[in-house]
Amino acid sequence: MTDFQHGSMDPAFARDAAAIAGNLGDAVGRFAGKTVLLTGAAGFLGSQFVHFFAWLNDSGQLASPCRLIAIDNYLRGIPAWLRAMSDRDDIESHATDIVATKTFPVADFVIHAASVASPTFYRKYPLETMDANVIGLRNLLDHAVALRPESFLFFSSSEIYGDPDPAHIPTPEDYRGFVSCTGPRACYDESKRYGETLCVTFHQVHGTPVKVARPFNNYGPGLSIDDRRVLPDFFRDVLAGRDIALLSDGRATRTFCYISDAITGYLLVLLSTHDGEAFNIGTEAPEISMEDLARAVIRVAGRDLRVTKTVSDDPLYLRDNPQRRCPDLTKTRRLLGYEPRVGLEEGLARMYEYYRPNSGESGGRSSGV
Numbered sequence: 001m002t003d004f005q006h007g008s009m010d011p012a013f014a015r016d017a018a019a020i021a022g023n024l025g026d027a028v029g030r031f032a033g034k035t036v037l038l039t040g041a042a043g044f045l046g047s048q049f050v051h052f053f054a055w056l057n058d059s060g061q062l063a064s065p066c067r068l069i070a071i072d073n074y075l076r077g078i079p080a081w082l083r084a085m086s087d088r089d090d091i092e093s094h095a096t097d098i099v100a101t102k103t104f105p106v107a108d109f110v111i112h113a114a115s116v117a118s119p120t121f122y123r124k125y126p127l128e129t130m131d132a133n134v135i136g137l138r139n140l141l142d143h144a145v146a147l148r149p150e151s152f153l154f155f156s157s158s159e160i161y162g163d164p165d166p167a168h169i170p171t172p173e174d175y176r177g178f179v180s181c182t183g184p185r186a187c188y189d190e191s192k193r194y195g196e197t198l199c200v201t202f203h204q205v206h207g208t209p210v211k212v213a214r215p216f217n218n219y220g221p222g223l224s225i226d227d228r229r230v231l232p233d234f235f236r237d238v239l240a241g242r243d244i245a246l247l248s249d250g251r252a253t254r255t256f257c258y259i260s261d262a263i264t265g266y267l268l269v270l271l272s273t274h275d276g277e278a279f280n281i282g283t284e285a286p287e288i289s290m291e292d293l294a295r296a297v298i299r300v301a302g303r304d305l306r307v308t309k310t311v312s313d314d315p316l317y318l319r320d321n322p323q324r325r326c327p328d329l330t331k332t333r334r335l336l337g338y339e340p341r342v343g344l345e346e347g348l349a350r351m352y353e354y355y356r357p358n359s360g361e362s363g364g365r366s367s368g369v
């Protein structure tokens, strides 16, 4: 046992890691003695993966510990939780831009989660977003051809479906999408679509054992309150004692998947044999409007606040914003045995508890989803 285990892991991460390991059961043994290369380690999903592998090694469940190589360009700095792990010898952290390098460490498993994921930021950094999903992915896939990992996971997005017509909600993996290739969200949507094409083609041409996950709105501890995605924005308002100001009519709907369920799903995809295939990972209920979501956040926080509606200064803010987003999980359930477990109210309560001690009172509003 390390000092880290005895106190410095945030209990929210420890609880989620234990849940993920419990959900995976004996399958976690596949990581024993293996090396995992993780890109985007400083991000939301990255933070959960790093804590999960640290917790797994500390738990003594593996016959021999796994080794995690965590890489990120650390554009937003090295997070404090990662600095706190610097004395661990099972976790290595590298400051690497995946677009600028073609040389990566050898690994048994590759988890490629580096990208810009928040709509506010991918619209601000469209070229960097495309480069990570196209050039960075290509660099990692070329590396995989040379070094033949056991499995490779690419993070795509539910955004590859664009704004599906109601006949395709819930949306199955074989829906081809309704997407603009030139609109304000295109840098993200289209680079994820091309990224998926790259993955499938590498599988066909080189036999690369690559799988694709399509996340549908994850939330939970690790999602920075400054990230400008919808839930951190709502919590930031509530923690500052402000009414929640929606920058829309509040009618667009989403489903929100708690992070321990989502990470379970991603690891099931990674550990599967379904090379060259894509899987929806999320939850299908409740499909909730942004207005009802804002009310749920206020309720969970027990605050006496209102939901108001205003208009963004940005005329393109709502252009191509999907009206509804909800996954069809039939394939993921059938082939991987995936089952989300944490309900929305419970997940929101956990997120509130996570943000409370870390909350700043400063503001700014957006509701990128």
Ligand SMILES: NC(=O)c1ccc[n+]([C@@H]2O[C@H](COP(=O)([O-])OP(=O)(O)OC[C@H]3O[C@@H](n4cnc5c(N)ncnc54)[C@H](O)[C@@H]3O)[C@@H](O)[C@H]2O)c1
Residues within 6 Å of the ligand: 039, 040, 041, 042, 043, 044, 045, 046, 071, 072, 073, 074, 075, 076, 096, 097, 098, 099, 112, 113, 114, 115, 116, 117, 118, 131, 132, 136, 155, 156, 157, 158, 159, 214, 215, 216, 217, 218, 219
């Ligand atoms: N979180 C969700 O709900 C969600 C939904 C759909 C898709 N995804 C996808 O899942 C992946 C992870 O999402 P997230 O929420 O953790 O995103 P995030 O923005 O929190 O983290 C992404 C990380 O990637 C790093 N990064 C970006 N470009 C890089 C580069 N060129 N080289 C090295 N590092 C780079 C960033 O510094 C950041 O730390 C992304 O591919 C995202 O598109 C996430």
